Amino acid sequence: MKIFCIGRNYIDHAKELNNPVPKSPLIFMKPATAALTDGKPFYHPDFSNNIHYELELVLKISKNGRSVQEKFATDYYNQIGLGIDFTARDLQDSLKDKGHPWELAKAFDNSACIGNFVDKSEIDVRNISFSLQKNGQVVQNGQSSDLIFVFDYLISYISGYFTLQTGDLIFTGTPAGVGKIDIGDNYIGYLGDKQMLQCTIK
DSSP states (O other): OOEEEEESOSHHHHHHTTOOOOSSOEEEEEOGGGEEOTTOOBOOOTTOSOEEEOEEEEEEEOSOBSSOOGGGGGGGEEEEEEEEEOEEHHHHHHHHHHTOOSHHHHSSTTOEEEEEEEEGGGSOTTSOEEEEEETTEEEEEEEGGGOSSOHHHHHHHHHTTSOBOTTOEEEOOOOSOOEEOOTTOEEEEEETTEEEEEEEBO
């Protein structure tokens, strides 16, 4: 399983971190060891003092594909879920300042919390509402209609560089509202009004 992640795919999120709005998808990857599933807790690592939550819509790839045309891209994923991209922001800022890759800040163990999935036929993929609660308070709200680069375009773009394989995941970007996690926090993600993800920080 490969985990593809898209950075700065919502204008408001790019602005809140003082980043330029990208003109093409900003792609990074996480290894399979980043996956945190089945509602398991996230244990705060000691190499960072400023880890942020980033709630994202996640696509699950349903068949292999290479150089997929955008008009056919919808056939390459069958499920949509929620995930949290945990980001060591202090490390990321330091790496960015040095012009270095982001892996240490983005791809560490358990940094991709993965919730449940629904069949895409059950929802309007062009207008998905999703949200994240932190300790009972809503901290992020997103709409798929606000994506800079939509699902089909992302699949086409990524597959031009990497062969997509069944079971691969695409984290499609986070809306505004990201923030620091603390030990004891409890996060619940919703797709519409349906709870799809839960993660406690230990």
